[in-house]
Amino acid sequence: MNLTLFLLALFDGIAYAALVFIVAVGLTLIFGVMRILNVAHGSFYAVGAYLTASLTTFIVSAGLPPIFSFPCMLISAVLVGAVLGGPIEWLLLRRIYHKPEVLQLLVTFAIFMILEDVQRLVWGTQPIFQSTALQLMGTVRAFSVNYTVYQLILLPVVAVLLLFGLRFFLRRTLAGKLITATTEDREAAQAIGIDADKVFLLTFIVGAGLAGLGGALASPTTSILPGIGADMIVLSFAVVATAGLGQIEGAALTALLIGLGRSFAVYVWPETQVLVPYLIMVAVLLVRPEGLFGSPAARKI
């Protein structure tokens, strides 16, 4: 492996890790607060990607400035969170919080199945490629390698901003503190007058919006086709479980670990590309069952 390949793998890994982190942090946020592992999270990612591609295509064909493709991403993320995530929590998830964990998992699985076909109906099965935003930012020569500015700078910057933004939101703002309090002890939080229903709704909208944002940001870099939601959900599961459920900073580091592992596998031994994230997950969980950054749960008797 020469320096060029090494740098390419490094840049690929960082760009990919940034995307995975954005999606996984939404998943871990939802889990941390609601104790629900949301399988439909992958669908939110896919819908975010599809929406962005459609909106951008519309802007380009309408002759509007292509720079508008960036606001399109934000609009898509907000739409996924508010229009898709909100009603799902309000109409469906709210009814199952008292049911066994297994059934909660299955409800989100059912939503995933429904949304898979909705995507097929709306966007068809042909791959969609819409890279206006990527081309707009051009390439940069980093060390001895040409790389797109979008992937090298924008994605990691968004991921880092998101990490610090979430930390700030959860620790410094009132809404964030309410969320944290509800996570720590739901009954006590309700007892002092926190509206847990509202907190759950807000969390789910934010979490789903983050998955949508991940999809939106990924859309210029990849062709969008059926199945990307399923791929992303298992990958972000791997990140979230490896990091320790509910660990935001841990998710960032694990995403980096898994992203780099995966991209180096592509250059060194391509057959193992899909394998590496799971190998990392299994290896970590065998040594630390609660995940890299998780703490063992207190035992209930």
Next chain:
Amino acid sequence: MSIRIIIPVILLALLALVPFAAPALQVLLTLALAKGIAVMGITVLLRSGQVSFGHALFFAIAAYGGAFTLMLLPGADLVIVLLLGITAAVLSGIIIGLFVARYRFIFFAMLNLAFSMIFWSILEKFYHYTGGADGMRLPRPTVLWMDLERGNYELFMFYLALALALGLGWFSMRWLESPAGQLFRTIKTNETRLQYLGMSPQRVMLNGYVLSAMLCGTGGILMGLVQGVVTPEYAYWIRSGEMVFIAVLGGAGSVPGALVGAAIYEIVRTYASAFAGDVWQMVLGVFLLIIILFAPGGIAGIYNSLMERIAGKKEAGE
């Protein structure tokens, strides 16, 4: 005899007559029985309160085990293929079970998922050995060293699947009621007390896990032998999810429910894909939501409450 017993007996008799009464349904029902046996594996696990999103792994291991047997030992008999396939599933169940028996709930579900995805990607990527996405063929083996033509072979497989479903279903129900099974079910209700009794929950969990792997493997090898081909899709996590779905549809924890659930599922899926075309997945999803929200006991729960109603009316009338 109570109506509770008569209805299943009538259903079974009808099922046994299918090859003659409705030959068009025969292969469909063979596949449904194979899937039903695999779902019984999930059902057993559900009794301990655990759900695995990766049990398609054992389904695929047995089927690929059968395919490799037929490739390396051309002309191997059905008995040998079945036994080697199931043995492969049991052995991998023991090895993976040793790892995952320490985990519960989401971690249990996710670790199983990870193991099955690892196997899935090996099947996909190492195509020199596994045929990649095209999978491997399972040529029709001899049955007890007799060469059967296609029609007879399919007929035989139908009754074999039926016999295995009944036998293994009976065994699973007996096992769940046996001391080992009772301990296994304690994991759901109170695992700590299990430890106070001086038992190792890991060991108890492993027992049930290996049984579930064996059941999933049996379903997988039957499926492979009937379809004549095995693809990596057998190990894909959607397939595992489908099994969990059927288990819930049948009634979480009910062994006969697993079989009935699988039959209903296969029939609905076949007709949904014929009539609803591209949206059969959506139909299933809606179906799943309705069951969980309105009939969480699944088919077994509906059946039981129906029977109680009939019994109650009788008592009231007398």
